[in-house]
Amino acid sequence: MPEEIKGLGTVKQYKGAFALEPQGHIVGGKLRAGKPHSDKIVRSIEQAIEASGLKDGMTISFHHHFRNGDYVLNMVLEAIAKKGIKGLTLAPSSLNDSDTLIRMIEMGVVTAIETSGARGKLGRVITSGKLSKPMIVRSHGGRARAIECGDLHIDVAFIGAPCCDKYGNINGVNGKSACGTMGYAMVDAAAADCVVAVTDNLVEHPIFPISIPMTQVDYIVEVDAIGDPKGIASGALRISRDPRELQIAEYASRVIEYSGYFNQGYSVQLGSGGASLAAAKFIKDKMLAKKITASFGVGGVTAPFVNMLEEGLLDMIYDVQDFDIPSIDSVRKNANHIEMSASYYANPHNCGAVVNNLDVVILSATEVDVDFNVNVITDSNGVIMGASGGHSDTAAGANLAIVVAPLLRGRLPMVLDQVNTIVTPGETVDVVVTERGVAVNPKRKDLIDNLKEAKLPLMEIEELQKIAYDLAGKPESVPMSDDIVGVVEYRDGSIIDVIRRPL
Amino acid sequence: MEKMRRTMMFVPGNNPGMLQNAGIYGADTIIFDVEDAVSIGEKDSARHLVAEAIRTINYPCEVAVRINHISTPYGYKDLEVILPSHPDLIRLPMAQSADEIKEIDGIITAAEEKYGFEPGSIKMMAAIETPKGLFNAQAIAEASPRMVAIAIGAEDFIANLKTTRSKDGSELVVARGHLVLAARAAGVQVIDTVFSDVNDEEGFIAEVKRIKQLGFDGKSVINPRQIGIVHDIFMPTEKEIEFSKRVLAAFKEALAKNSGVISLDGKMIDKPIVDRAERVLAYAEAAGAR
DSSP, X not given: OOSEXXXXXXXXXXXXXXXXXXXXXXXXXXXXXXXXXXXXXXXXXXXXXHHHTOOTTOEEEOOOTTGGGBOHHHHHHHHHHHTTOOOEEEOOSOOOOOHHHHHHHHHTSEEEEEESBOOHHHHHHHHTTOSSSOEEEOOHHHHHHHHHHTSSOOSEEEEEESEEETTOOEESSSSTXXXXXXXXXXXXXXXXXXXXXXXXXXXXXXXXXXXXXXXXXXXXXXXXXXXXXXXXXXXXXXXXXXXXHHHHHXXXXXXXXXXXXXXXXXXXXXXXXXXXXXXXXXXXXXXXXXXXXXXXXXXXXXXXXXXXXXXXXXXXXXXXXXXXXXXXXXXXXXXXXXXXXXXXXXXTTXXXXXXXXXXXXXXXXXXXXXXXXXXXXXXXXXXXXXXXXXXXXXXXXXXEEEEEOOSEETTEESEESSOXXXXXXXXXXXXXXXXXXXXXXXXXXXXXXXXXXXXXXXXXHHHHHHHHHHHHOOOOOOOEEEEEXXXXXXXXXXEEEEEEEEO | OOOOOSEXXXXXXXXXXXXXXXXXXXXXXEEEESSXXXXXXXXXXXXXXXXXXXXXXXXXXXXXXXXXXXXSSSXXXXXXXXXXXXXXEEEESSOOOHHHHHHHHHHHHHHHHHHTOOTTOXXXXXXXXXXXXXXXXXXHHTSOTTEEEEEEOHHHHHHHHTOOOOSSOGXXXXXXXXXXXXXXXXXXXXXXXXXXXXXXXXXXXXXXHHHHHHTOSEXXXXXXXXXXXXXXXXXXXXXXXXXXXXXXXXXXXXXXXXOSOEXXXXXXXXXHHHHHHHHXXXXXXXXXXX
């Protein structure tokens, strides 16, 4: 870890998951005075950009609730480019692949990125070092912290609004582009100097519910479409039928069952991917068998989770993002399905976020290492292809952080001596579950004892690694250049790892 | 206690990914298939792949190979390539007579000698898939001391019967019953046919319950998701386990006292009851370890 990084200055070194004590005060957006009988509606995105005062070198933000269906980011970037504005820092809550954005990077419209991660071609472009300074990777909680303390100052937040009234109240549950909760955008709206709502569903004032209040919204633009509903939310996400994922999910659910935390009123978060979503099926059966309910569930919410709420197995759901149509319907209709902001969810530097009260979380991983460190951002060749998300936040908060991963992907072992990039530190990871064995972090002696009765293939993580190496051989390390193309900021603002450009 | 074969899972022999992961699902036996799952053009590569997998990967369960019948152009070659890797079990499809079994037994004996394997360590089983085979089932089962089981392969059998497969399996009642009798007469295990609609969980459960009641020792499965269901159904009830524990305790006590008569709750316990109790506890143990 270097002491200085070009473009970012002195590195605040990671010293431990809870080592850093924050200083100072919450900062906010510029003071504005909305005058009586004023009109916030502007005719076009171009006009909104003008009104916002956006200039070269400023920072703009977006939310990623529209996922693969998002039109807003590309629309706004095109309009900015037309105006000749350059050198912007793009700070969305996360990024999907976008040819438009790649073009904007090449044109110098966007020269820096601070976000959760990137995928596909965009990931490869960022990894190749096309930005003027390293990308800053933040967790969802870490981003909320950075915004609230001023590390990430947003000049203009462009917020895609599925429903917006004529004075700027916004929700995500009504309209053709409904995305459910607006959790990530709430943080931006509260702290940006200027907030522009972009909507395809402008309605009479007032509306209910209100996710982002009119008091934070400067301008409103109406467009034909802010997203493709098919890309925003899929039909009900189904539990995987992949036998290997089901095997991993069953082991993970058995870890939960015997962990000591599986009691009346426990709390749980499941990821939306393969094995961690599949665990819902097994956990549900075990809860029914033990006749217990959970006090709350946290998400990233999916249909299997909503079913558990509706069947009374979860008392409440705290929801920062919705992945499918049943989840969006549920957050609209069910009073026990509660929308929350990213700060409420996972910010380490407030008086206590939801993750702090989590008993159990199941998290996916790209790679883990023998020190239980987890990588979810770069692939086996060192290329950016994932996102930090709430990974390190929930791992730090939960009593039991279970990481699920296949032991082998193709012919590549996934338990390594050292992960390519640390996103979540091993000290916050309790159990690694693979299809061929389950390894408990040696510092969790209590868990090791509890799991003895679980009839699981328990082993030390080195043993697990040996099984993988025996099958596939030890992978050669990827040769890296000295160029730093990204830094992984831990949720507290310290730098836990850097991403170098592979040779 | 004999080796348990509640689930024998077919794995296509030409799929490296499936061969690699076949051992992780808890099947009692995995059967690498170089017969029906493998097209003619891939027969040679599949048998080499299977042999390499058996040599390289340490599977935690019994490893069987379903070879092509020796009347096809592939059967002998399958044995020639695969036997040196020392599979635990060779499964012959379409068995019709004891002579076939004896011939394969001879080939295996020669291979065991040639490669220095323990004599008799490679077992055999045969699938009955024709009426003729069914009538010879007992002779087939008794044709070699290597024989540990006979199985029914329903698809071909039903085609031979000139009927179709139904949900309740009435067309197989006679064949299944006959096969159980033949297996018991010969003292080998008897394994039921596959249930191919992996998404029809309800139908699968009903069939497994039926064949367990008929006396089958296990079932061929084609998807890992079917394994847990079979093992759960073969899991003895709490009551059976409790009773079996008490039977064995009484048996032990009688042995300790050198007493020839064993009694429990005033009732005499004889050898078959003790055997059954041992069997129940073995199933309970195996189900727990799944």
